[in-house]
Amino acid sequence: MSLSRRVRFGLIAAATVVVLLVVALVVVLTLPRPLASVDVATTTADLTNPERGWTDAVDLTQPDSITSAQRDGVTIVHTYVRLDAYRDSAIPADFLATLDRGFSALRSAHMKVVLRFAYNFDGAGPDAPLARIEEHVAQVKPVLAENQDVVLAFEAGFIGAWGEWHDSTNGLATAAGKAAVLKAVLKAFPSSRDVALRYPYDIRALVPKQVTAGTAYGGSAAARIGNHQDCFLSSDPDDRGTWGQNGGTVEGDKALVASLGRYTIVGGEICGTSPRTTCPTALSELNRLHFTYLNRQFDASALALLQQGGCSREIGQRLGYRLAVTRVEWTQEADHEGTFRLELTVRNTGFAHVVNARPVYAVLSRGGTSVPVRLRTDVRTWAAGATTTVSEDVRLPASVAPGRWALSLWAPDAAADLRDIPEYAIRFAQADGWDARTGRNALPATVTVD
Incomplete structure (x- = not known):
């Protein structure tokens, strides 16, 4: 084989290796990030909640x-x-x-x-x-x-x-x-x-x-x-x-x-x-x-x-609803302005559902900053006596800067004048995590934004 042919074959082989490496990198980068998971302890305590x-x-x-x-x-x-x-x-x-x-x-x-x-x-x-x-x-x-x-x-x-x-x-x-x-x-x-x-x-x-x-x-x-x-x-x-x-x-x-x-x-x-x-x-x-x-x-x-x-x-x-998040699954890392996967297992042991419409937010908090991101789920469909799985790709707004953010769940009243009154927010039946000052329910999960 002539020198020129050997050089040509060598270049082709090298190019093939580069292409394969690029393809492998693309595959790795596009694979969904693995989900972390944690079971959440619930409580049998009496809870005060709105509309029930x-x-x-x-x-x-x-x-x-x-x-x-x-x-x-x-x-x-x-x-x-x-x-x-x-x-x-x-x-x-x-x-x-x-x-x-x-x-x-x-x-x-x-x-x-x-x-x-x-x-x-x-x-x-x-x-x-x-x-x-x-x-x-x-x-x-x-x-x-x-x-x-x-x-x-x-x-x-x-x-x-x-x-x-x-x-x-x-x-x-x-x-x-x-x-x-x-x-x-x-x-x-x-x-x-x-x-x-x-x-x-x-x-x-x-x-x-x-x-x-x-x-x-x-x-x-x-x-x-x-x-x-x-x-x-x-x-x-x-x-x-x-x-x-x-x-x-x-x-x-x-x-x-x-x-x-x-x-x-x-x-x-x-x-x-x-x-x-x-x-x-x-x-x-x-x-x-x-x-x-x-x-x-x-x-x-x-x-x-x-x-x-x-x-x-x-x-x-x-009487009415009694909601408890029993399991959280989520991706622990996300790109800035990207998405992270959030899956919540919610059990309703009440006699009824939530009667009136209200929003549900995943709230990301770090230091003194909290950023609520509204979820698509309709809390009224979390049926009595049933377990509901809420699965969403949560889009991070630009205000969620790189760093580690704590997650909480917030279901305030739908009315603008009641939205920020914690007594009108739903308290979930978790053993820990209720914040009476904000009406939020802390989840045992954090997301690191790159």
């Missing part, structure tokens, strides 16, 4: 009652807005202003409310004609829109005794009357909030196409209809007219509410004792029906039975 739990009764027009509930440590309250004095007139401006101040007091107390309008607090008391109800609904619309941030949910109200949709003195406890009131309420009340109906048979009649996984959270009327039970566990088998009425069956009605409760609000109170007022029945049905709230003041005798049965604490812990 036991409720106290308050009067929004009497701020002292809100202060009393705050001292009791609850985060949600129930109120009847009494319109008895205005059955024959418009609601005066000073009453609407008083109502607005009540919402402000809730905000200052870091609470939210389940709200029902009623014209009486008497099993035989009068309500108002449909035209008057429609007028009042229109009047309260701007007040509710302005204060929807501190509303957990609405109960449909207005009709009949206690606004409970029976015994109307104006003939509204009919399919047509109820349909008209519900239409007005759904149109006027903020679409971000659910509206709970008292009776399963009304839900069947007025909302023939109930919410499903495919229609949940879409803002339609069906996607906003929940259920409030005012005589839970209070008679056997129908809970004083809740179940199995107007052609329904006890089991069929419970199956309906159980289905709704996967996506909308369910709650209520106990109005008396019965053979059903036992811990096994209470825990089973609260779980099946997906209760988010329950009155802790009424009925005292029934609540005493649950206390004696040893389940009151568990009920308090599991």
